[in-house]
Amino acid sequence: MEKNFILAGFGGQGILLAGTILANAFMLDDKNVTWYPCYGAEMRGGTVNCEIVVSDNEVSSVHKQDTDYALVLNQQSFDKFVQRVKSGGTIIANSTLVAESHPRNDIKYVFAPMGEMANELGTSKVTNVVSLGVLASVCDIVNKASLALGIEKVLGEKKKDLLPLNIKALNMYD
C-alpha cells in the first residue's frame, strides 16, 4: 500500500503544519512516511502546498505527478489540484473559501465549511486542524487518535495549553 496526499491553501493557513501533524500520525502508526513542501518565498498570502506519502514499504518518490487525496483550503488550490487527483481519488475542500463545483466525473468530492467550523471554536487559526478531522472521516488510513497524538507531538511542551482547542477542532466534523 502506498498513498499520497496533497495539502494546499494560502500561506498562513497552517498547511505545512497540518501536513506535519498528518505525517507524525502516520509515523506513530508505524508506517513509512515522507513530507515534502513546496519551498521558497511563499510565506503569507501566496499559495503553499505539501505532499505526504505513506507506505507499508519504503516510500518510493516523495513528489508524485498525481495524488490519491487532495485537501484544499482555498479556491486557487482547488482549481489547481482538482486536475492532479487520480481517477477514483478524492478531493476534500474547505467550502468556506471554495465554491462547490464538480469539474470531473471520475473523482469523489467532499465539501465542508472548515473555516466556519473553526470560527465556531472562536478562531479561524484551527481551520487546518478541522480539515484534518474531515480527512480522517473520509479516509480509512488516517486515524483520528493518531492525529491527536501527532498534534500533541507537534505542539510540544511549550504550546501544550493549545491542545484542548486543537482536539476540539479535530473532532468538529463527523
Place this chain on the structure above:
Amino acid sequence: MKNNEKVLIKGNYAIAQAAINAGCQCYFGYPMTPQTEIGEYLSSKMPELGRGFVCAESELAAINMVIGAVSTGVKAMTTSSSCAVALMQEALSYACGDEVPVVLVNVMRAGPGLGYIYPAQGDYNQSVYGGGNGDYKIIVLAPSTVQECVNYTYRAFYLAQKYRNPVILLADGLLGQMMEPASFGENPYPEVDVSSWALTGAKGREGRAIYSCAPDEKKQIQHIYNLFRKFEVIAENETSYDEFEVEDADIILTAFGSMTRNIKAAMKVLREKGIKAGCFRPITLSPFPSKRINELAKQGKDFVVVEMNMGQMLKDVEYSVKGQSKVSLINRPCGEWLSVEEIVSSVEKMVEVSYAAGI
C-alpha cells in the same frame, strides 16, 4: 536526540543534529536556500552546548575558518548550496594539500550561476572532480534518505579525520527540505587520534606547521605521491554502494542521492511488466565503485543512468563500463524529480528500440 526513537525530521535538521552528535565543535556558515535550516538549527544549539557558531561574512570566509578550526584537531564543518560551494573550491584544494579534515555539506540547488532554489543534482562534477587547482581528491558521500543524512554525517566526520582529507556530504534540495522518520542513535565511529599532527600549541614539544606550499620540488613531488597513495587506500577501504536485484538483471538503473528512491520504485514496476531491471546506487561518489560496475557490465548487463543534471555521473559509469555493455541516460536538468512513471516509460521505450534492432 541520542536514542533509537524515531522522530519526523527535515533532512537539513537531521544533518545539523547528527553533526552535533558526531562531536562537531565549530560551525561556520552563511545562509542560502535550500540549506539555511542547518545554520538556523545550529545557531541556537551550538551556543547552548558551549560550542562555536559563526555566521561568517561569506562562504569563502566560512570554509577558510573551517580549515583553521580543524587544523587544531577539533571537528568542524560548513554547509552551503551549489553556487556558494563554487566559491569554496580554492579552499578545498588547500584543505586537501594541507591534509586537514574539513567537512562540507552541499545541499544542491539548480545552476549554473545563481540558478534557482529548486532541487537539482548538477554539482556531481563540482564535488567529485572539483574546481580547485592541482591533483587532489575529495571523499564524496551521497545520502538518499533522511536516515542516511544522519548516518553519512557521522561517517563524514570520521572519514575526514581518519584520512585527514576533506569530505563532502552531497545532498539535494529535496532531501534537505523533506521530512521523514529517522533515529539518531549514537555516533557509531571511534574517536580518531589527531595528536601527531594537530596544532595545539608547541609547549613542551617542537613546533609544527601545516601548509600546502613546498618550495623544494622533490618534497612537493613526494607529497603528491603520498596523497595519491592515500587515495588508493581510501578507494580500497571506503568505496561503498547498494545494489538491488542485479543478479538476474538485463538492465541496471543507476542513480545517486535521493533519485535512488525513484529508481528502486521504477525497478519494481518494470519487473512487474516483465523487464528484468536491477538497481545500482553508489554511496561514495568519490571513490566511485567502478570495479563493481565493470564486473556487472562484463556480465552483459546494460546501464541506465538516471540523474537530475545533463549527464554527469553518466561519464563515470561509461568510464567504469569501458564499452562492455550499453550505457544510456534518463535525465532532467533540475526542478521536479523524474517520476517513477517517467523512468518506467523511458526504459520501456529503450527496451522496445533494442528489441526492434535485434540487440
